[in-house]
Amino acid sequence: ILNVEQSPQSLHVQEGDSTNFTCSFPSSNFYALHWYRWETAKSPEALFVMTLNGDEKKKGRISATLNTKEGYSYLYIKGSQPEDSATYLCALRMDSSYKLIFGSGTRLLVRP
Amino acid sequence: KAGVTQTPRYLIKTRGQQVTLSCSPISGHRSVSWYQQTPGQGLQFLFEYFSETQRNKGNFPGRFSGRQFSNSRSEMNVSTLELGDSALYLCASNLGTTLYNEQFFGPGTRLTVL
Numbered sequence: 653i654l655n656v657e658q659s660p661q662s663l664h665v666q667e668g669d670s671t672n673f674t675c676s677f678p679s680s681n682f683y684a685l686h687w688y689r690w691e692t693a694k695s696p697e698a699l700f701v702m703t704l705n706g707d708e709k710k711k712g713r714i715s716a717t718l719n720t721k722e723g724y725s726y727l728y729i730k731g732s733q734p735e736d737s738a739t740y741l742c743a744l745r746m747d748s749s750y751k752l753i754f755g756s757g758t759r760l761l762v763r764p
Numbered sequence: 765k766a767g768v769t770q771t772p773r774y775l776i777k778t779r780g781q782q783v784t785l786s787c788s789p790i791s792g793h794r795s796v797s798w799y800q801q802t803p804g805q806g807l808q809f810l811f812e813y814f815s816e817t818q819r820n821k822g823n824f825p826g827r828f829s830g831r832q833f834s835n836s837r838s839e840m841n842v843s844t845l846e847l848g849d850s851a852l853y854l855c856a857s858n859l860g861t862t863l864y865n866e867q868f869f870g871p872g873t874r875l876t877v878l
Contacts, residue, residue, distance in 0.1 A: 683863045695768070696854070698866040741807070749820035750795045750858055750867060754807040 654679065656744055658755035665732050666763050672728045673758040675742030680704070680720040682744040686752060687716055687727055691738040699727075699740075732762040766790065768857050768870035776876045782843040785873045789836050789857030795819075796838040797867065798830060801852040810853075813838055814860055842875075850877045 657676045665671050675685070687699040700709040702718040702725060709716045713730045729736055739759045743752035769788045777783050789796050798810040809822040813832035830840040836857070842849055852872045858865040 686867065688869075695869040695871050698868065701864045701866055703864055743807075745863070747820070748863070749812045749814070750797050750856075750860070750865075751809045751812055751820045751822070752797070752799075752807075752856075752867065753809065754799075756806045 654682075654744065654746065654753055656742060656753055656755040658740075658742060658758050660758060661756070662759040662761070664761045664763065667732060667734060669732050669762075670728065670730045671732055671760070672726050673740060673760075674724055674726055675755055676724040677744060678723060680723065682746050683748075684745045685718055685725050686743045686745065687725070688741040688743065689738045690741060690757070696741065729760075732760075734762045734764050736760060737762045768855055768868050770853075770855050770870040770873050772873060773871065774874045774876075776878060777845050778878050779845055779847060781845050782841060783845060783875060784839055784841045785853055785855075785875075787838045787840075787855030787857075787870060789838070789855075790868055793857035793859055793868075794836055795858050795860035795865075796832055796836060797856045798838070798840050799854045799856065800824075801854060801872075802850075807854070810840065845877045847877050850875060 685702040688696040690696040700716045718725045739757040741757045743754040795814045797812040799807045812820045827843045832838045854872045855870045856867040858867045
């Protein structure tokens with residue numbers, strides 16, 4: 653059973669701080685890696701779909717990288733804002749179906 | 765474009781009953797997946813349907829079943845409910861055209877089993 657691990661489990665930062673979290677996986681035998689942001693009482697929101705090419709993805713102040721050789725993906729948030737407070741999930745797509753294996757998430761709290 | 769919708773949003777049932785949850789994907793999306801979220805387990809994959817066929821199933825007992833209709837709408841059914849089935853059930857849809865399609869999630873159905 654593939655174990656997708658995310659660290660840290662939770663993170664408190666001050667508004668304006670930049671931060672990053674890690675998603676690690678034991679094998680690069682997957683199709684894609686997904687990052688989601690999940691705010692309380694809302695639906696998980698897709699941030700990035702990372703392919704095995706290892707390219708960096710960027711959306712505003714948020715960016716992600718994928719290193720399949722070392723078995724991790726980083727999500728960076730530059731200049732955190734209170735509205736960035738959410739749980740950030742990563743998930744692997746393992747086969748031609750759309751089954752995703754999720755990590756347990758990193759809960760981010762940004763203090764004003 | 766309307767997002768993924770799920771009904772009902774909240775449900776209270778008692779042990780032994782059965783329940784049916786409904787999911788309407790984004791228009792044009794052919795793949796629908798279901799996930800269960802519990803505090804201790806995180807998001808766990810239940811099953812995925814594509815063009816009315818189940819393509820993958822997670823490690824859940826046979827009490828959990830689903831189906832997809834020709835309009836891509838999907839239902840999942842849980843029979844003989846147990847206390848441990850209390851969870852948030854999320855549905856997700858995607859176009860189903862490439863390996864890298866985004867999955868879009870609905871707001872979920874919160875099931876409480878008493």
